[in-house]
Amino acid sequence: MRESMSKFFSEKFSSLTPYTPGEQPKERKYVKLNTNELPFAPHPSVLAAVQGEAGKLQLYSDPENSRLIEMAAKTWGVKKTQLVATNGSDEILQFAFMAFCDKDHPIVFPDISYGFYEVFAQLHGIPYEKIPLREDFSVDYRDYVGVGKNVVIANPNAPTGLCLSVAEVEEIVKSNPDNVVVIDEAYVDFGGESCVPLIDKYDNLLVTQTFSKSRGLAGARLGLGFACEALIADIQTIRYSTNPYNVNRMTEAAGVAALEESDYFVNNVKSIMETRAYVKETLESWGFTVLDSKTNFLFAKTDEIDGGELYLKLKERGVLVRHFTGERIKQFNRITIGSKEEMDIFLTAVKDILKEKKS
Numbered sequence: 001m002r003e004s005m006s007k008f009f010s011e012k013f014s015s016l017t018p019y020t021p022g023e024q025p026k027e028r029k030y031v032k033l034n035t036n037e038l039p040f041a042p043h044p045s046v047l048a049a050v051q052g053e054a055g056k057l058q059l060y061s062d063p064e065n066s067r068l069i070e071m072a073a074k075t076w077g078v079k080k081t082q083l084v085a086t087n088g089s090d091e092i093l094q095f096a097f098m099a100f101c102d103k104d105h106p107i108v109f110p111d112i113s114y115g116f117y118e119v120f121a122q123l124h125g126i127p128y129e130k131i132p133l134r135e136d137f138s139v140d141y142r143d144y145v146g147v148g149k150n151v152v153i154a155n156p157n158a159p160t161g162l163c164l165s166v167a168e169v170e171e172i173v174k175s176n177p178d179n180v181v182v183i184d185e186a187y188v189d190f191g192g193e194s195c196v197p198l199i200d201k202y203d204n205l206l207v208t209q210t211f212s213k214s215r216g217l218a219g220a221r222l223g224l225g226f227a228c229e230a231l232i233a234d235i236q237t238i239r240y241s242t243n244p245y246n247v248n249r250m251t252e253a254a255g256v257a258a259l260e261e262s263d264y265f266v267n268n269v270k271s272i273m274e275t276r277a278y279v280k281e282t283l284e285s286w287g288f289t290v291l292d293s294k295t296n297f298l299f300a301k302t303d304e305i306d307g308g309e310l311y312l313k314l315k316e317r318g319v320l321v322r323h324f325t326g327e328r329i330k331q332f333n334r335i336t337i338g339s340k341e342e343m344d345i346f347l348t349a350v351k352d353i354l355k356e357k358k359s
């Protein structure tokens with residue numbers, strides 16, 4: 001039980017452990033490689049679009065997000081009725097837990113994955129089971145084939161960065177026709193394979209994506225859900241029962257403008273992937289184990305220094321990465337790929353720390 005709980009707090013939430021977001025420190029300026037944001041500012045046309053809407057803030061946003069849905073349908077080649085827009089992809093994920101899970105419809109997910117899945121299950125009183133990743137930290141898709149429960153998998157997974165193929169996901173979806181399979185594609189643009197094309201074929205697949213990573217709009221809060229019309233209609237019922245104005249007008253405009261600037265998006269992703277290869281190679285040449293990431297972060301460890309200690313020493317030097325304390329992953333750190341300049345600062349700090357450790 002939390003110490004700060006008031007006497008009014010509902011009993012049903014008394015044992016809830018909320019999600020812990022990555023640190024957003026204000027006391028000094030860090031090289032921030034801890035929350036998987038894009039290091040590049042939004043395109044000027046995104047700024048102009050937001051400014052254009054700012055003068056209309058006395059008006060509610062469009063609950064149908066018509067402009068955004070139209071543009072997204074064109075971008076991804078899906079029908080407008082196969083799409084829903086949300087306040088970050090955290091919201092579509094939560095809507096999925098609310099819409100498709102209950103005590104008779106439990107959910108399974110990997111034991112090492114995005115922390116919010118467990119929080120949503122606890123928040124909504126949904127029974128859940130965590131399926132261990134393999135020794136090499138990959139998801140074994142066979143664990144989910146015919147599992148007979150709802151499934152949520154981040155693909156690529158976080159914080160490992162590893163991917164399932166579309167064929168493997170399809171096996172999971174096909175073999176669980178009476179359950180919903182949610183594929184969280186928050187990081188898919190950095191080298192993963194999207195399962196969006198499968199939504200025409202299966203009525204039990206929901207794919208989620210976000211504008212927070214590859215499209216550089218984390219602060220705007222914009223996510224998308226892709227599924228067959230019936231699943232989207234269910235999600236709409238939840239959306240209209242909680243907050244039909246979940247996407248504010250500046251965010252909708254930012255999203256449309258970001259989709260229009262496709263060259264900017266492609267170049268940013270390319271730059272992150274190149275920098276990722278450079279950082280991975282460098283760390284490996286220093287003896288680090290670095291998982292084969294298809295995301296905008298690397299998950300890395302070395303025998304030279306404890307993961308928690310490296311995290312703290314980097315922080316002292318003004319570089320923030322993300323450290324998790326789970327037993328199997330506590331030697332690792334998750335390092336967001338920033339600009340080449342930021343990564344050189346990170347690499348220099350790592351080199352100094354290792355040198356200091358040896359001397």
Ligand code: PMP
Pocket residue numbers: 087088089090091114154157158184186209210211212218221222223
């Ligand atoms: N899924 C995964 C795997 C994530 O890492 C994140 C980012 N924390 C999200 C979903 C949610 O991101 P957002 O709400 O910003 O779209």
